[in-house]
Every structure is written in C-alpha cells, then in structure tokens.
Amino acid sequence: MSITNPSRKRKRNCENRQVYVGNLPFDATEKELHDVFSVMGPIKNIWLAKRPPGFAFVTFKRTVHAYDAVKYLNGTKICNLEAKVEMCEVDFQEDLKRRTEENKKKLKDSNVQGTY
Numbered sequence: 001m002s003i004t005n006p007s008r009k010r011k012r013n014c015e016n017r018q019v020y021v022g023n024l025p026f027d028a029t030e031k032e033l034h035d036v037f038s039v040m041g042p043i044k045n046i047w048l049a050k051r052p053p054g055f056a057f058v059t060f061k062r063t064v065h066a067y068d069a070v071k072y073l074n075g076t077k078i079c080n081l082e083a084k085v086e087m088c089e090v091d092f093q094e095d096l097k098r099r100t101e102e103n104k105k106k107l108k109d110s111n112v113q114g115t116y
Contacts, residue, residue, distance in 0.1 A: 017059055021055060042062070044061050057088065
C-alpha cells in the first residue's frame with residue numbers, strides 16, 4: 001500500500017513552467033518563437049501579445065526546460081533583437097482564469113446585468 005503525501009502532489013502541480021519573453025519585434029511570429037524555444041524542450045503553449053506587441057509567454061511541459069530557457073536564451077538575439085527571458089511569477093493562464101472568475105462574481109454580487 002502506497003501513501004501519497006498531498007502536500008508533495010500540490011507542490012508538483014504548482015511548479016512554474018512559464019517564461020516571459022520581452023523585447024520582441026512587433027512582427028515576431030509564434031513559429032519563430034517555437035523554433036527558438038523548442039530547442040530547450042517540449043512546449044505546451046505560446047501566447048504572443050498583439051496589443052501591445054513586443055512580448056510573449058512560453059509554457060514548457062517541464063519546469064527544467066523553462067529554467068534552461070532563461071539560463072541559455074536571456075540576452076540572446078531572438079528575431080534579430082536582444083531578448084529578455086525570465087521566469088514568470090504566476091502562470092499567465094491560471095491567473096487569467098482566476099481573475100475572470102473573480103470579476104464574474106463581482107458583477108453578479110453588484111446585480112449588474114450583462115452577458116458573462
């Protein structure tokens with residue numbers, strides 16, 4: 001019989017696998033970012049900003065690959081500009097989901113009519 005430590009499982013699920021990529025040219029593409037960052041390891045998702053452009057979030061399948069990306073790609077030229085690559089403090093998608101739910105609750109509590 002195996003006993004699983006719940007705190008260990010929770011920690012594993014909270015591991016940060018996402019990096020911020022800044023100082024990108026406005027015409028950077030997901031394919032260009034994928035070509036550069038996939039060298040570090042398998043990518044789960046790439047989110048490229050449109051308004052304002054110039055930054056992206058790359059989510060790896062494993063934490064070690066995110067740390068490798070920061071270590072080896074920060075300060076290198078990506079899309080012909082010296083890029084800033086750093087670990088994210090919070091998972092972008094999880095934070096967006098959390099804020100969306102909070103705002104829906106605020107709207108509901110304030111009796112504001114609308115579609116949400």
